[in-house]
Amino acid sequence: MTKLFATTALVASLAMPAFAVQPAEGETLAENQVYNFWLLDAIKSVDPAKNTDVEGSDVLRQLFEGLMNEDEKGAMVPGVAESFEESDDKLTYTFTLRDAKWSNGEPVTAGDFVYAWQRAVNPETASEYAWFMELMNIVNATDIVKGEKAPEELGVKAIDDKTLEVTLTTPTPYFIKTLSHATTFPVPQKVIEEYGDAWTQPGNLVGNGAFVLTGHNLGVDITMEKNPEYWDAENVVMQTVKGITVNDNNVALTRYQAGELDRVDIPAGQYPRLSQEAPDEAISMPYACSYAYVYNVSDKGPEALKDVRVREALSLALNRDIIVNNVLQGGQKPATTWTHWAIEGFDQPETELATLSQEEKNTRAQELLAEAGYGPDNPISLTLQYNTDENHKKLAIAAQQFWKPLGVNITLNNVEWKVHTDRLQNQDFDIARYAWCGDYNEASTFLDWFRTDGYNSGKWSNAEYDQLMVDAKTAEDTGPIYTRAEEILAEEVPAAFVYHYASVDMISPKIKGLPTENVLNAWYAKDLYRLAD
CATH class of the missing domain: 3.10.105.10 (Dipeptide-binding Protein; Domain 3)
Structure with a gap:
């Protein structure tokens, strides 16, 4: 086996948090650490196996954490996996998991990933993203999606609670890049079996992300609070993250200008004017x-x-x-x-x-x-x-x-x-x-x-x-x-x-830590903080 450290950040992860944005010298934190972001539409699902939307992925990234995360430039950095090894034939990946917990205090184990991935490819789940596991080239994924093999035959297994082994059908250069996607996030088997489809409701949902779901009014708003059980909670500054649904982009901009939202898309045609009026708030990347x-x-x-x-x-x-x-x-x-x-x-x-x-x-x-x-x-x-x-x-x-x-x-x-x-x-x-x-x-x-x-x-x-x-x-x-x-x-x-x-966004200058160089635009509320007025 060849031990891989895909980035310098991954090497550093063995001794420090994978990636954390901290206030710079001279910055004063607001007493109220709240981030309000705009959602165009209702979040259809906060089940990692059933979400298909970009906005849903933004929410899931706060409630759950996969093997890997992305840094501010889109490079892969450790999530639940603190390190991994790749076999010489590039077909087997062995991940060592850190000491992480679910929001109910129970440990996150390799078996939780096995369950989640088998559930995603299981035709009974009806995941619209089951094909993503095929794209990852995991052994037997295609046959399972077609209903020709049992989900238990997927090429993923728990060697022990802290060791996850994934077997691929063919060398896949982009495999590690797939591991920050919501479909690969672990899910809690006991909770799903207890509540069924209602497991994603506030009060029922158990996640392993930096935030927990405390409110979800479909088509109105979704609220998440800091998860004290998150493995890196001591480095998470933000306390409350709220997505607010506004179907009209121009109305959303008005609410941003009134201070009700901290980030909105700029309506078509308005970037030239806004970049002149507010050059420290209007961005395009x-x-x-x-x-x-x-x-x-x-x-x-x-x-x-x-x-x-x-x-x-x-x-x-x-x-x-x-x-x-x-x-x-x-x-x-x-x-x-x-x-x-x-x-x-x-x-x-x-x-x-x-x-x-x-x-x-x-x-x-x-x-x-x-x-x-x-x-x-x-x-x-x-x-x-x-x-x-x-x-x-x-x-x-x-x-x-x-x-x-x-x-x-x-x-x-x-x-x-x-x-x-x-x-x-x-x-x-x-x-x-x-x-x-x-x-x-x-x-x-x-x-x-x-x-x-x-x-x-x-x-x-x-x-x-x-x-x-x-x-x-x-x-x-x-x-x-x-x-x-x-x-x-x-x-x-x-x-x-x-x-x-x-x-093309308006971003409040009070909010720090949002990435501006990640072409996938993946953001993590755990890396955000709010400055005082």
């Missing part, structure tokens, strides 16, 4: 999420979208420069690929979408629709669905206008987030707004979405693409594979990629 309009090419989808010429025409006619420069105005970039441009080691291919001028794209779009038998004299009528948000509405209206000259009539359909995701999962849409945020800093976190058996809401399928994703798992050099995968997406156009995110 790359954020590994990509925005797209997904086409429903399943049997339930409209006939027109089954023609690749129609899909390509719609994609070409989207004026991404206007979207990022005139509508969003926050440092976002036009998307010509699904993979975010800032992902480590990713090279964007030279596609038609990336090289033509907008005038050339519009001409090509008209030609493609004419070849498909459509145009102003034979229009296409489609519905574009998006979830409630002023920014999504503005972009949908823009898309509607870009497509109108082609003879494509778009009806806009605004629905709540839960309805939106349910319809996506059931292919009850024509075109749907969607965004994907990276689960780890490597291109496969985006590209696996479009596998035939991936998340893939539009149900596009391509055998060469699927094989590339298989090949990438064992390739020494994944770069050419990922480039070819993006080329196939450009050729087949299962979605119109719109823009790559930037995190």
Whole structure:
């Protein structure tokens, strides 16, 4: 076995906390250590196996802790695992766990991870993220997800209470990067068995994170208080963390300016003004999420979208420069690929979408629709669905206008987030707004979405693409594979990629410790503190 210390922080972890932000000299702490952050939508679930949302992950990161965490720059640092060893063949990882406790005072054991991971892949759990365990290449994960093997056959076992062994089917360079994801968090078996689905309710939920759940009014707010049983509680300054749901981004900004919220997304188009008015509060940084309009090419989808010429025409006619420069105005970039441009080691291919001028794209779009038998004299009528948000509405209206000259009539359909995701999962849409945020800093976190058996809401399928994703798992050099995968997406156009995110926020200068260089935008309330007025 080769002992690995993936970062200098990991080496240091043997003698000090994995990562902790502490007040600088001269800073005075507020008596009230409270952090209020904005949520656009209700948190659907605080069950690590059942959450699918970025905002849900933000909450879960406070209530639970996995084997690894991320530091302020996105590097992996110890969580519950204080060290690990990798076998010479890179197929077996052995983690040594620190002395950590659940919020009820009981010890966190290797068996808790075994139970949680087996539960995530168990078809009876109906986890929408079961595929993540497949992506990690854990032995038997795929067969278990398909219902062909028992969950107990997953390649993870407790050697003893403090030693966890994970066996992979193939060397996986990004494996360690997956271990800060919520799907890999431990969960308390006894509590789940006692309360069933109600185990996630305040008063029932037992976690091992730096905070405990004390209140959850669905669609209104969610409240977490410092967990005295957390292994590093003495270095946690923040006492209360509260997520407040506000469906209107502009209203959220108003509440921020009134001092009710400490962090909000800046509404589209307002970053230039706010960065002038409040340069110490308005920030923009790359954020590994990509925005797209997904086409429903399943049997339930409209006939027109089954023609690749129609899909390509719609994609070409989207004026991404206007979207990022005139509508969003926050440092976002036009998307010509699904993979975010800032992902480590990713090279964007030279596609038609990336090289033509907008005038050339519009001409090509008209030609493609004419070849498909459509145009102003034979229009296409489609519905574009998006979830409630002023920014999504503005972009949908823009898309509607870009497509109108082609003879494509778009009806806009605004629905709540839960309805939106349910319809996506059931292919009850024509075109749907969607965004994907990276689960780890490597291109496969985006590209696996479009596998035939991936998340893939539009149900596009391509055998060469699927094989590339298989090949990438064992390739020494994944770069050419990922480039070819993006080329196939450009050729087949299962979605119109719109823009790559930037995190464009107003952050109260009183709140310290929020990361500004982590492209995954993962934050931990245990690292935050509030300054006095």
